[in-house]
Amino acid sequence: MIKVQNLVKTYGQIEAVRDISFDVQQGEIFAFLGPNGAGKTTTIKMLTTLLRPTSGTVEIDGLDASKHQNEVRKRFGIVFQDPSLDDELTAWENMDIHGALYGVPRKLRHERTDMLLKLFELADRRDSFVKTFSGGMRRRLEIARGLLHTPKILFLDEPTLGLDPQTRNQLWTHVQKLNQEERVTVFLTTHYMEEADRVAQRIAVIDHGKIVAQGTSAELKQRTDTETLEQAFLALTGSSIREEGAEANRDLRNMARMWRKN
Amino acid sequence: MTTIYILWLRQLKRYVRSRTRIVASLGQPLLYLLGLGFGFSPVFEKAGQGSYIQFLAPGVIAMTVLFSSIFSGIELIFDRQFGFLKEMLVAPVPRLLIMVGRTLGGATVSIIQGLMVTVVCVIAGFRPSLSSLPAALLFLALIAIVFTAMGTAIASVLSDFQGFQLVMNFLVMPIFFLSGALFPLKNLPKAMEILATLDPLSYGVDGLRSVLIGASHFGVATDFAVLSVLSVVFMAIGAKLFSRIQL
Numbered sequence: 466m467i468k469v470q471n472l473v474k475t476y477g478q479i480e481a482v483r484d485i486s487f488d489v490q491q492g493e494i495f496a497f498l499g500p501n502g503a504g505k506t507t508t509i510k511m512l513t514t515l516l517r518p519t520s521g522t523v524e525i526d527g528l529d530a531s532k533h534q535n536e537v538r539k540r541f542g543i544v545f546q547d548p549s550l551d552d553e554l555t556a557w558e559n560m561d562i563h564g565a566l567y568g569v570p571r572k573l574r575h576e577r578t579d580m581l582l583k584l585f586e587l588a589d590r591r592d593s594f595v596k597t598f599s600g601g602m603r604r605r606l607e608i609a610r611g612l613l614h615t616p617k618i619l620f621l622d623e624p625t626l627g628l629d630p631q632t633r634n635q636l637w638t639h640v641q642k643l644n645q646e647e648r649v650t651v652f653l654t655t656h657y658m659e660e661a662d663r664v665a666q667r668i669a670v671i672d673h674g675k676i677v678a679q680g681t682s683a684e685l686k687q688r689t690d691t692e693t694l695e696q697a698f699l700a701l702t703g704s705s706i707r708e709e710g711a712e713a714n715r716d717l718r719n720m721a722r723m724w725r726k727n
Numbered sequence: 728m729t730t731i732y733i734l735w736l737r738q739l740k741r742y743v744r745s746r747t748r749i750v751a752s753l754g755q756p757l758l759y760l761l762g763l764g765f766g767f768s769p770v771f772e773k774a775g776q777g778s779y780i781q782f783l784a785p786g787v788i789a790m791t792v793l794f795s796s797i798f799s800g801i802e803l804i805f806d807r808q809f810g811f812l813k814e815m816l817v818a819p820v821p822r823l824l825i826m827v828g829r830t831l832g833g834a835t836v837s838i839i840q841g842l843m844v845t846v847v848c849v850i851a852g853f854r855p856s857l858s859s860l861p862a863a864l865l866f867l868a869l870i871a872i873v874f875t876a877m878g879t880a881i882a883s884v885l886s887d888f889q890g891f892q893l894v895m896n897f898l899v900m901p902i903f904f905l906s907g908a909l910f911p912l913k914n915l916p917k918a919m920e921i922l923a924t925l926d927p928l929s930y931g932v933d934g935l936r937s938v939l940i941g942a943s944h945f946g947v948a949t950d951f952a953v954l955s956v957l958s959v960v961f962m963a964i965g966a967k968l969f970s971r972i973q974l
């Protein structure tokens with residue numbers, strides 16, 4: 466379903482993704498694990514046509530992602546790591562725009578919006594502006610929106626960051642249901658190893674832009690001679706702490722600039 | 728079609744909800760109208776040019792549409808910063824349609840602003856011919872489309888607000904001052920005349936003036952033709968640059 470070959474992305478001096486290759490089968494739940502700044506988000510951006518690779522190829526459902534961008538976009542849904550809601554609109558309006566852009570018929574889109582807002586406990590705030598939402602509520606809305614249409618592939622970039630255990634459980638239960646009932650292929654990244662262990666059928670570990678290991682959770686544990694996926698992860702990527710993703714810093718800088726200018 | 732409509736509607740909703748923007752954007756035209764209008768009126772009339780308020784009002788209306796449109800286009804940078812741009816760019820619809828919807832929404836907002844300022848001008852003593860309103864609306868729309876598309880094109884290549892001040896000072900303000908919004912284009916120094924001829928807004932101001940008060944420099948047909956062509960050109964450039972955005 467996803468076929469990546471020799472994918473490279475460099476930003477000037479920074480080599481964010483260095484020659485990675487992997488395949489994700491149809492109907493599979495595939496976890497992409499790695500420390501901060503490993504290159505997970507950059508990879509997802511290239512898989513989802515937001516970023517052109519420096520070199521290498523991405524095939525989504527048999528289509529070259531750099532040539533058939535529009536066709537490729539019809540095949541996936543995504544929950545971004547960074548905010549992507551319109552603050553000036555209500556929760557319901559954000560859902561509605563999404564549904565319209567993805568061609569979900571009006572009636573179905575309203576039904577599903579109601580169902581998902583209920584599922585992620587936003588139903589009583591459906592007509593509030595997103596700018597009045599807390600971080601957790603925004604996150605829940607991003608997830609609800611990402612699940613509004615049923616794509617062939619679902620990308621989830623650290624979807625559970627900053628969520629309480631109840632919501633995390635809710636999300637993964639729903640994702641597993643989609644995977645089993647609708648055969649949705651899932652590509653996810655997370656920092657919570659027990660989540661990856663629970664839902665993912667196959668795992669790739671990426672560090673410094675390179676894939677250092679691939680396999681099932683059991684295989685990774687066996688390879689590193691460890692008991693838990695967390696230990697296996699540390700064995701593979703070392704235990705030194707990585708700097709906070711540069712992305713966060715860049716956003717902060719941009720915000721600061723923005724306010725100074727206005 | 729749904730794509731264009733839904734993004735058009737989004738721009739309109741955002742506008743209607745930002746009361747400060749509505750009020751603030753009326754302040755500047757009012758200042759020009761009252762300050763310049765009444766200040767220069769005696770000189771202008773003594774020079775045998777007729778009423779300055781009559782002359783200035785179409786210029787101030789065009790200015791409103793110019794600023795509002797550029798801002799609507801540049802607002803794309805907000806979408807980038809706040810992240811909504813990602814949501815638009817992964818949507819399974821041609822980016823061209825997204826750009827068109829956004830631009831038409833921004834242009835509609837500008838037209839509304841232009842109409843509100845027209846009312847303010849009338850209150851201040853401006854007397855346009857009423858039968859000219861449909862034609863004036865057409866010119867407002869053309870100016871709005873040209874400059875919203877221009878703003879979108881610019882915002883597509885800027886990733887933050889750093890370049891914004893540059894754009895304002897070296898592009899938008901000159902477009903305004905050289906357009907003949909404030910003074911007649913007759914008998915200008917040669918260099919100025921050439922610049923004014925190259926300035927898209929000149930044709931907008933002139934078009935409005937010709938339909939609202941019956942005075943024209945280029946001729947209303949020329950104004951209409953030039954603006955129509957520029958609308959298409961800037962929409963095409965904007966769409967091209969928008970489609971190329973990477974995050």
Ligand SMILES: Nc1ncnc2c1ncn2[C@@H]1O[C@H](COP(=O)(O)OP(=O)(O)O)[C@@H](O)[C@H]1O
Binds near residue numbers: 500502507508712
């Ligand atoms: N737009 C950018 N410009 C420069 N460097 C970037 C940009 N985006 C990401 N990077 C760098 O690429 C590397 C990988 O980042 P990212 O893919 O966000 O990591 P992850 O999602 O695994 O935390 C980091 O070192 C980051 O600083």
Ligand SMILES: [Mg+2]
Binds near residue numbers: 505506507546622
């Ligand atoms: Mg990331």
